[in-house]
Every structure is written in structure tokens, then in C-alpha cells.
Amino acid sequence: MLINMLNAINNALDLAMQENQDIVLLGEDVGKDGGVFRVTDGLFDKYKNRVIDTPLAEDGIIGVSIGMALAGLRPVPEIQFAGFMWLSFNQIVNHAARYRSRTRSRFSIPMVIRTPVSGGVRALEHHSESPEAPYANIGGLVIIEPSSPYDAKGLLIKALHMQDPVIFLEPTKLYRLFKQEVPENMYEIEIGKANYIAKGDDLTIITYGTMVNIVKSVAEKKQISADIIDLRTIAPLDEKTILESIKKTGKAMIVHEAPTSFGVGAEISARIAEKAIYDISAPIIRIAAPSLPYPYPGYEKFYVPNELRIGKAIEKLLKY
Amino acid sequence: MIKKVFEASINYVQIMDNDGNIDEQLLPKEIDNQKILEMYKQIVFARMVDAKCMSLQRQGRIATYAPIYGEEATQIGSAMAMNENDIFVPNFRQHAVFFNRKFPLELFFIYEKAFEEGTKIPENINAYPWIVPVSTQILHAVGIAYAQKFKNTDSVVLTYIGDGGTSEGNFYEGMNFAGIFKVPIVIIIENNQWAISVPRSKQTNAETLAQKGIAAGIDCIQVDGNDVIGVYKVVKDAIASAKNSKPVLIEAITYRLGVHTTSDDPTKYRDENEVNEWKLKEPLIRLNKFLVKKQLWDNEKQKAMELEFSKTIDEAVEKAESFKPDPKSMFEHVYSFMPDILKQEEDEFEMNNFFVD
Known part of the structure; x- marks a missing residue:
């Protein structure tokens, strides 16, 4: 249906x-x-x-x-x-x-x-x-x-x-x-397991929720070859899938709508730094909301990460 | 126009006074002298375990302890009013209710030694573990009571809160939910007059704590919390009412004769004269007077009973002290499954011998 x-x-x-x-x-x-x-x-x-x-x-x-x-x-x-x-x-x-x-x-x-x-x-x-x-x-x-x-x-x-x-x-x-x-019957999706939205070689983009479709759209428009990983389960984190992809691409970017500081992106970056530092060839980039309270809707289009910010970050990362 | 749209009052119940005299008209018919003797014994037992815990704590053999000294009648009276299928939801101080419900004493001491394994309540005991965040258990009790109604069981939920706890939002939310859902629940305020160093008078400007139930539309009553028979009756009636979809709030007026926990010194904040006055009203004196008057009790019987209780308590302490903690258990009961990242952390401890004590 x-x-x-x-x-x-x-x-x-x-x-x-x-x-x-x-x-x-x-x-x-x-x-x-x-x-x-x-x-x-x-x-x-x-x-x-x-x-x-x-x-x-x-x-x-x-x-x-x-x-x-x-x-x-x-x-x-x-x-x-x-x-x-x-x-x-x-x-x-x-x-x-x-x-x-x-x-x-x-x-x-x-x-x-x-x-x-x-x-x-x-x-x-x-x-x-x-x-x-x-x-x-x-x-x-x-x-x-x-x-x-x-x-x-x-x-x-x-x-x-x-x-x-x-x-x-x-x-x-x-x-x-x-x-x-969507199937009409019952079906389960595994918990604690991330999902590849796209597969590629040049870059890994880890995201979830509202940002998944935006990331996908930017990647398609820019015609880049990227692993796009949708976490599905934020916690417990599927570290394995993330590290597997990083080992292949050597570049990591995390995109989420929540504020940058002390966020899910920080956790993922730390794990990549701890366990795959020799596999990466560029800084880990976080694209997320600025570290401030959610604004009134009049300003939200500047607050929520958009295609422009994600696109710029991809360009920067691919230069390394 | 002005018209009165609401009026309420709170009743206070006492059956046995400070001198051991009984108000025969209020005495429940099932309470005979043997039953009163049983109440007395259970209170003595609870007080002896309590004293043991204080001593074990001072010797560093258990962790911080919250004593029940002086409050035993509220706990034993209410526990004896419960049916076996009724469900007990404590805060952190209702040890005597656990003893009454035949909670293994050894587990109690393992809990007091600060190991989670002590909260593994046997399946045949209708109770939930101690709850520390003040007043949060009231909401759980309402949910548990909701489940009883939903599943058409015959069980009533009894939960406890201190005087300080009645200032918390969860207490009001719980009563409000209980009133609307009409669930089988009895909420007992064990008003021991002190929330650590803050007296009852500084918790609220309300005349009674019982009246806090009025705004939630539930029945409320006050009882002499040092009168075990009075508590028994009020709780028994409340259980019957709760079964009829009418939740009840009970304020049992008692007194914390000891410390809040082993971490504080009450002489710093409360007048010893006040404590001494309450000592005359504590639960055992009146029961003892009554039993002696009825020639049911003497020093010899007292000694024999204490000897027997000491033995039981010492055996449980000994068993608890032979408990072998397993630090791996910290990792293995977080989820119903083992997440990879938690497994990694556990393995790191294991491989580096960080679990070695």
C-alpha cells in the first residue's frame, strides 16, 4: 500500500x-x-x-x-x-x-x-x-x-x-x-543496525531522521559517490557499520538537525577518531544546527541544516 | 450571588491510645489479643533488624542506611491489613513491610550492602523494590493499579510516601490520575515529621497532609501512625474502598525517632525535647502496656523472643556476607539484548583484568 x-x-x-x-x-x-x-x-x-x-x-x-x-x-x-x-x-x-x-x-x-x-x-x-x-x-x-x-x-x-x-x-x-x-502485513526492521541509503567510494555521510532525504538529494545533485548511512537506531549505536564504511572511503561527515555541541555527531566523531584514525585522510565534519536554542519559526530556515550547508561541506571534504 | 459550592473535612482515627487503652467500638472484630501480640512481635522484629543495620553500618559492613525506628506501626499495621494478592510499592523506608511480606532477610541485607542483586524480589511476593527518587513511585503504583483494573484482578496497590514527598509534583499527578482512572490504590503518607532537616511545618502551609487528596477528588483520612491497630483498621477500610474503584489517601502521623539516614546528625537541626516527647508515644510502649495488663506478656517471653529473632537476623547477615558479587552483571542487565558497544566495553574490562577486586 x-x-x-x-x-x-x-x-x-x-x-x-x-x-x-x-x-x-x-x-x-x-x-x-x-x-x-x-x-x-x-x-x-x-x-x-x-x-x-x-x-x-x-x-x-x-x-x-x-x-x-x-x-x-x-x-x-x-x-x-x-x-x-x-x-x-x-x-x-x-x-x-x-x-x-x-x-x-x-x-x-x-x-x-x-x-x-x-x-x-x-x-x-x-x-x-x-x-x-x-x-x-x-x-x-x-x-x-x-x-x-x-x-x-x-x-x-x-x-x-x-x-x-x-x-x-x-x-x-x-x-x-x-x-x-509499504507491505500491508507485519514486518520488523532490526534495531541497532544502520541502513545504507546509497553506496559509494569517496565519502561516508552518516545521518538520520529529517536529514536523510536532504543528504540524499544533495549527493544526487552533486553526483558524488558516497556511502549514505541512515542510523535508524541512534542508541545503541551501530558503530560497526560506520567504521566499515570509513575504512573504505577514508572521509566522514555527520549530518543531523540537533545542535552540534555534545551531540550524536560528537559521539560518532569520537568513535571514528578512537578506532579509525589511521583510515581517515580528512577532518571529520559535523553539519548540524548551531549550538543554540531552537529559534522561532521565522528564523528556522537558517537554523536547520540545509542543502547549501551540506553541499559546501561535501565540496570541502572531497578536496582532501 | 455567592454560594458555598464545596466543603470538606478530615477525620482522625486512633484505636489504641498512648497508655494501651482500646476504643472497643472501633476495634475491628478480627483483631483479638493474639493478633495484637502478633503485631507486637512483628514490630519488635523490625526494630531489631533496624538496630542491626545501624550497627552494621557503623562498622562499615553495609552502606548508607535509612532507619525505620519509631515508624514501625505505620508499616506493620498497613502490611497486616493487606491481602496476599495486594501489591506493595514502597519508597526507600518501608523495610518492615518487606519483612511482613516474608521478603528473604538475606536479600534485604544484600540490598543494604549496596548490591542490586538484593532487589530480586521472589516471584511469589507481590512487591516492587525500594524507590529512592522521592514521590516517583506514586505514579508507578497508579500504573500498576491501572493494570489490575484492566486485567480484572482482585488486587489493590498500596504505596507509601513521606511527608516531604507530598511537596513533589509526582505526588499530585499520581493522586490526580488515580482519581480520574478510579483505580484500586491506597496511598499512605508516612508522615514522620521530618524530611532530613526540614520539618513538616516547612513543607506546606496546609493544616493536614491528608487534605491534599481532596483536590484530586479522592477520599482522605488521618490516623495515629504509632497506633498499629488504628493503622490496620484505616488501611483495611481503604483497601475495601479501593476495590470499589475509590482510591484513598491516608496520612499516618508518626515520628522519625532516629536519623534520616546514617549520613546525618539530627541534633544539628532538631530539639531533643521534641524527640523525647515523641518517645513516649512510640508504637511499642502502648502495645507492651496492653499485653502486660492482659497477662499475655512478660520479661521471660520477651527475652526468649529476642533470642530467637537475633538468631534469625544473624543467620541472614552471615548469608548476605557470603554473597559473591559479579561485576560483569553490571553489563549484562542493561538491555534485553547485548549491544555491540556495551559488549566491547565489557570485554575491555575483562581482558585487562579490570574486574579483579
């Missing part, structure tokens, strides 16, 4: 809920309204008490979900926007991430937290953040960010089959941006 990412996520939730009666969705406006982006549209009518409108309290939503998971349910909380998810950081870090470890696997938290991320859609203040780095710093969490309808469905279904707390980041800009042929 030819569907966009939003329909793919809705379809994944629907199939998983059919399969597993213990799955419950909860969050602000996820019921009759189908969520502010309509991701859960129609699921309340179909599953009634398994789709729960909650009071407006993000830490409450996550804390209650943790309790549900501890007691044998499989909660899928939705946080309406990633910018409001900080309120639940305490529950995520102190409990969701460490419950398995602190009880030596006596208890686990099978839970998928869904939240829209990233900008480029002229949304209100606090509605466009890319918060993956602080979450990726927390051991025990799985951080996933799809870049296409096909990936969104397969990754979400896999997440719903896992015994771990997963943060599933949904780029708002991609919800309705394009459609793709």
Missing part, C-alpha cells in the same frame, strides 16, 4: 494492538481526537478502553506507563511534542532506563514512548526540538528515529516486540511529506 509515515505508524500500532491485547496507548488527546497530528486516528473507536486520554501531565503519563509495564501491560505513551518531554525526563532516566539494571532483570520496562521531533514546519516555540542526544546518553534506553514510511512501520513493530524502553522519535516534517510502498 502507498502510504505516508503518519499512516505507516498508525498501521503499525493497529497491527500490534490486534496481535497483543496488552498494548495500551495513552497520552494527551490520543483518544477521540486521534492525537494532535492524527497519528492514533481511528484507534479509539476500534480499541475503546485501550486508547486512553490522560490528564495533561507528561511526567504523570510516563510514570503511570512505567507502572503499567511493571504490571504486565505494554504501554505506548505519546508525548505530544518532544519539547514537553523534559517534564518526564526524571521518570525516563531514573526509572525506565534503569529498572532492568537495578533489579538484575527481575523487572523490565517494555514501553515505547512516541513523540514528534524536529522542525521545518513553522510550528510554535517548543514544538520543533531534536532532543535525541540527552536521551542517547542514558544507558538502558533504545532511541529510534525513522526517515521513511517503510522504516517507521518496521521499526515501530520491532520496538513493540522488544522488552526494553524505547524512545521512538517521529519527525513531524516527514509525517506527510511523501508516500512510499
Whole structure:
């Protein structure tokens, strides 16, 4: 079926809920309204008490979900926007991430937290953040960010089959941006494994989420021969695929929408520097948002990495 | 026009007073003298384990410890009111509830020795491990209670929080969710008057902590938390109410006779006269008076019981001290699978002998 990412996520939730009666969705406006982006549209009518409108309290939503998971349910909380998810950081870090470890696997938290991320859609203040780095710093969490309808469905279904707390980041800009042929049945995409979007010899570009299509477009326009790697899973990181590609191309560039400093790009650069320093022939380049808070949408076109910045960086790197 | 649209009040319950006199009208019919003796024994046991922990900590044999001295009636009274299938969600101080639920004492000491292995609660005990971040457990308890309702079990969830914890957002959020979802939950405020060095009067300007449930639309009540029978009754009633989709908030008024944890010195911030006044109201004195009056107890029986308890405690300590930690376990329980990068880190420790103590 030819569907966009939003329909793919809705379809994944629907199939998983059919399969597993213990799955419950909860969050602000996820019921009759189908969520502010309509991701859960129609699921309340179909599953009634398994789709729960909650009071407006993000830490409450996550804390209650943790309790549900501890007691044998499989909660899928939705946080309406990633910018409001900080309120639940305490529950995520102190409990969701460490419950398995602190009880030596006596208890686990099978839970998928869904939240829209990233900008480029002229949304209100606090509605466009890319918060993956602080979450990726927390051991025990799985951080996933799809870049296409096909990936969104397969990754979400896999997440719903896992015994771990997963943060599933949904780029708002991609919800309705394009459609793709997606299988009607259930299928899983492996977690912790990156995906080659393109294969080439001159350069490795590591990216994920909103930036994947932009990177692909620049590479095509410039007719360069590059490995384009879509992380799919941000944490735990697929270091192996990255290093494999670097050994071949000798040049690395990381592109993401989140701020540059202390970001996912920094982590990847450090790993390349530690483990493949003799394989590279050029500096590692990060193209990401500047190290400042997400601006009002009036300025966002300068903030979010664009084709111009990515193109320049590619040119620079290929000169080495 | 002005009209009154809402009015509320809070009841306070006490069944056994400081002198061991019982309010017969309130006494639950299942509470006979044998049951009261059992309550007494469980409190003595808890107090003995507590004293042992203080001593082990001072000898460096366990880590920082949060004692329960003075608060045992709140914990034992509520624990005895629970049915076996009811579910216990603690904060970090409800050790006596664990003892009541037959949590293996050896595991308790392994936990106090600061090893995660001590939190491996046996499958047949309906309890979750100690929670340190204050008030966060209230939300878990609500989620667990939601699952009971969803799965149509007959279990009620009992969770605990301190007086300081009632100032946290999660406490309010939890009560609010509980009220809306109408889940089978009883929230017990173990009000021991002190949050480390900050007295109850500095936590809130509200007259009672119990009344905090009113805004969430749930029933609330106060009880003498040093009266084990009073606590038992109030919790028993609350469990029945919770089964009927009516969550309850209970404020048990007790007193922390000891330190907050072994890391602080209360003489620095609280008046010893206050402590001495509360010592007259602690849970054991009144029970002892009652039992002696009824000729159910004497010094000989006390000695024999203490001897037996000491033996049990010492055996558990001995077992816990023979526990062999495995540092590799840190790496192996982070995810349901082993990520490559974590495996690399583990291997690096292993190959370089960094795991050797």
C-alpha cells in the first residue's frame, strides 16, 4: 500500500494492538481526537478502553506507563511534542532506563514512548526540538528515529516486540511529506543496525531522521559517490557499520538537525577518531544546527541544516 | 450571588491510645489479643533488624542506611491489613513491610550492602523494590493499579510516601490520575515529621497532609501512625474502598525517632525535647502496656523472643556476607539484548583484568 509515515505508524500500532491485547496507548488527546497530528486516528473507536486520554501531565503519563509495564501491560505513551518531554525526563532516566539494571532483570520496562521531533514546519516555540542526544546518553534506553514510511512501520513493530524502553522519535516534517510502498502485513526492521541509503567510494555521510532525504538529494545533485548511512537506531549505536564504511572511503561527515555541541555527531566523531584514525585522510565534519536554542519559526530556515550547508561541506571534504 | 459550592473535612482515627487503652467500638472484630501480640512481635522484629543495620553500618559492613525506628506501626499495621494478592510499592523506608511480606532477610541485607542483586524480589511476593527518587513511585503504583483494573484482578496497590514527598509534583499527578482512572490504590503518607532537616511545618502551609487528596477528588483520612491497630483498621477500610474503584489517601502521623539516614546528625537541626516527647508515644510502649495488663506478656517471653529473632537476623547477615558479587552483571542487565558497544566495553574490562577486586 502507498502510504505516508503518519499512516505507516498508525498501521503499525493497529497491527500490534490486534496481535497483543496488552498494548495500551495513552497520552494527551490520543483518544477521540486521534492525537494532535492524527497519528492514533481511528484507534479509539476500534480499541475503546485501550486508547486512553490522560490528564495533561507528561511526567504523570510516563510514570503511570512505567507502572503499567511493571504490571504486565505494554504501554505506548505519546508525548505530544518532544519539547514537553523534559517534564518526564526524571521518570525516563531514573526509572525506565534503569529498572532492568537495578533489579538484575527481575523487572523490565517494555514501553515505547512516541513523540514528534524536529522542525521545518513553522510550528510554535517548543514544538520543533531534536532532543535525541540527552536521551542517547542514558544507558538502558533504545532511541529510534525513522526517515521513511517503510522504516517507521518496521521499526515501530520491532520496538513493540522488544522488552526494553524505547524512545521512538517521529519527525513531524516527514509525517506527510511523501508516500512510499509499504507491505500491508507485519514486518520488523532490526534495531541497532544502520541502513545504507546509497553506496559509494569517496565519502561516508552518516545521518538520520529529517536529514536523510536532504543528504540524499544533495549527493544526487552533486553526483558524488558516497556511502549514505541512515542510523535508524541512534542508541545503541551501530558503530560497526560506520567504521566499515570509513575504512573504505577514508572521509566522514555527520549530518543531523540537533545542535552540534555534545551531540550524536560528537559521539560518532569520537568513535571514528578512537578506532579509525589511521583510515581517515580528512577532518571529520559535523553539519548540524548551531549550538543554540531552537529559534522561532521565522528564523528556522537558517537554523536547520540545509542543502547549501551540506553541499559546501561535501565540496570541502572531497578536496582532501 | 455567592454560594458555598464545596466543603470538606478530615477525620482522625486512633484505636489504641498512648497508655494501651482500646476504643472497643472501633476495634475491628478480627483483631483479638493474639493478633495484637502478633503485631507486637512483628514490630519488635523490625526494630531489631533496624538496630542491626545501624550497627552494621557503623562498622562499615553495609552502606548508607535509612532507619525505620519509631515508624514501625505505620508499616506493620498497613502490611497486616493487606491481602496476599495486594501489591506493595514502597519508597526507600518501608523495610518492615518487606519483612511482613516474608521478603528473604538475606536479600534485604544484600540490598543494604549496596548490591542490586538484593532487589530480586521472589516471584511469589507481590512487591516492587525500594524507590529512592522521592514521590516517583506514586505514579508507578497508579500504573500498576491501572493494570489490575484492566486485567480484572482482585488486587489493590498500596504505596507509601513521606511527608516531604507530598511537596513533589509526582505526588499530585499520581493522586490526580488515580482519581480520574478510579483505580484500586491506597496511598499512605508516612508522615514522620521530618524530611532530613526540614520539618513538616516547612513543607506546606496546609493544616493536614491528608487534605491534599481532596483536590484530586479522592477520599482522605488521618490516623495515629504509632497506633498499629488504628493503622490496620484505616488501611483495611481503604483497601475495601479501593476495590470499589475509590482510591484513598491516608496520612499516618508518626515520628522519625532516629536519623534520616546514617549520613546525618539530627541534633544539628532538631530539639531533643521534641524527640523525647515523641518517645513516649512510640508504637511499642502502648502495645507492651496492653499485653502486660492482659497477662499475655512478660520479661521471660520477651527475652526468649529476642533470642530467637537475633538468631534469625544473624543467620541472614552471615548469608548476605557470603554473597559473591559479579561485576560483569553490571553489563549484562542493561538491555534485553547485548549491544555491540556495551559488549566491547565489557570485554575491555575483562581482558585487562579490570574486574579483579
